[in-house]
Amino acid sequence: MTSPVERVSLTHLQIPLKETVRIGGADMGLKDAILLIVESRDGIGLGECSPSAARGCESLESCWKELTERIAPSLLGRSFSSTEEIGKLADTWTGGHCAKAGAETACWDLLGHARHATIAELLGASSDQLDMNIESGLTLGLYPTVVELLKTIENHLEEGYRRVKIEVEPGRDVELVRAVRQHFGDIPLMIDAAAAYSVNDIDIFRELDDYDLLMFEQPMAADDFEGLAALQAAVTTPVCLDETATTVERTAEAIRRGACRIVSLKLQNLGGFGPALAVHDLCYQNGVACWVGTTPELGVGSAQGIHLAALGNCRYATDIEPSPRWFVDDCIVPLIEHSGPGVLSVPTRPGLGYQIDHSKLKRYQVRHTEVVAGASHPF
Numbered sequence: 001m002t003s004p005v006e007r008v009s010l011t012h013l014q015i016p017l018k019e020t021v022r023i024g025g026a027d028m029g030l031k032d033a034i035l036l037i038v039e040s041r042d043g044i045g046l047g048e049c050s051p052s053a054a055r056g057c058e059s060l061e062s063c064w065k066e067l068t069e070r071i072a073p074s075l076l077g078r079s080f081s082s083t084e085e086i087g088k089l090a091d092t093w094t095g096g097h098c099a100k101a102g103a104e105t106a107c108w109d110l111l112g113h114a115r116h117a118t119i120a121e122l123l124g125a126s127s128d129q130l131d132m133n134i135e136s137g138l139t140l141g142l143y144p145t146v147v148e149l150l151k152t153i154e155n156h157l158e159e160g161y162r163r164v165k166i167e168v169e170p171g172r173d174v175e176l177v178r179a180v181r182q183h184f185g186d187i188p189l190m191i192d193a194a195a196a197y198s199v200n201d202i203d204i205f206r207e208l209d210d211y212d213l214l215m216f217e218q219p220m221a222a223d224d225f226e227g228l229a230a231l232q233a234a235v236t237t238p239v240c241l242d243e244t245a246t247t248v249e250r251t252a253e254a255i256r257r258g259a260c261r262i263v264s265l266k267l268q269n270l271g272g273f274g275p276a277l278a279v280h281d282l283c284y285q286n287g288v289a290c291w292v293g294t295t296p297e298l299g300v301g302s303a304q305g306i307h308l309a310a311l312g313n314c315r316y317a318t319d320i321e322p323s324p325r326w327f328v329d330d331c332i333v334p335l336i337e338h339s340g341p342g343v344l345s346v347p348t349r350p351g352l353g354y355q356i357d358h359s360k361l362k363r364y365q366v367r368h369t370e371v372v373a374g375a376s377h378p379f
């Protein structure tokens with residue numbers, strides 16, 4: 001059992017990306033996230049609220065408001081003896097899933113410390129899985145030219161990544177896939193369409209079906225179950241849900257309608273470890289494989305994803321990449337790094353297994369507030 005929560009510190013961080021990238025229809029040059037530190041007498045828990053810059057996602061402002069005004073105060077005085085107890089409190093939080101994920105994951109870290117268990121162990125990963133390396137995939141946004149795309153892939157492939165994912169959009173799809181195949185041969189390759197197509201585009205996917213891709217990630221709009229199912233029936237390449245998979249109910253509906261064969265689990269989309277575990281288990285029961293996607297998060301969120309990726313039904317490479325891949329810096333110690341060519345190790349220290357570098361937290365801080373019993377102190 002954790003000691004009662006005495007203080008919740010929230011820091012809005014902004015860390016520049018190494019280059020501006022185009023992901024999900026949005027240009028991203030700065031990464032905004034909210035780092036939560038939940039403190040009790042005998043430990044701290046780290047959480048990250050990390051909205052994606054992509055279209056249709058929660059804004060950082062709404063997350064900040066939700067976390068500082070409602071969620072953080074609700075944590076004060078609470079202690080947890082199980083992940084189910086954390087889930088019960090999280091179910092009372094209204095608002096978006098990114099804000100929930102920030103607080104819920106911090107509570108899991110706190111509980112891990114109290115129990116001397118890693119988060120992967122709390123999730124129920126078996127000892128075999130904990131020892132296994134997590135395969136790390138290279139993820140690329142849209143580039144202005146094919147040459148730049150190929151050059152970027154070439155620069156990173158020598159780091160040992162286990163698969164390559166490229167973003168496509170209408171008008172820039174088959175050409176990109178063909179170029180990557182011609183240049184790199186039969187590397188494990190997939191595309192992310194970031195919900196940019198409709199049922200009228202099925203012929204494009206029929207053409208893409210010939211390129212032996214691992215999957216088509218979110219080819220159509222999040223709620224277009226009918227279109228996704230029509231596509232899955234028309235192609236042999238598995239359709240993978242990303243934006244659609246925000247709750248157990250939606251994922252179950254998509255599976256029932258034949259709209260996917262793979263699901264990307266994102267802690268930020270789902271609202272934390274509890275819902276992610278529930279979707280993972282639902283997929284397992286239905287013969288649907290999973291893997292762990294990213295927004296991409298900073299180090300705390302990335303480390304969380306590594307624990308999640310240790311679950312047995314996570315059967316494809318994760319989008320989690322080493323800290324220096326996207327960002328000029330990070331505020332966790334140690335940084336996320338490949339432990340071997342293209343693989344990540346599941347942390348073995350209790351809880352999340354990472355610490356915060358407080359000097360860096362200060363360096364990249366935009367604003368900070370602390371919620372303690374009876375008062376809120378912005379400074």
Ligand SMILES: [Mg+2]
Nearest residue numbers: 192194217242
């Ligand atoms: Mg995606």
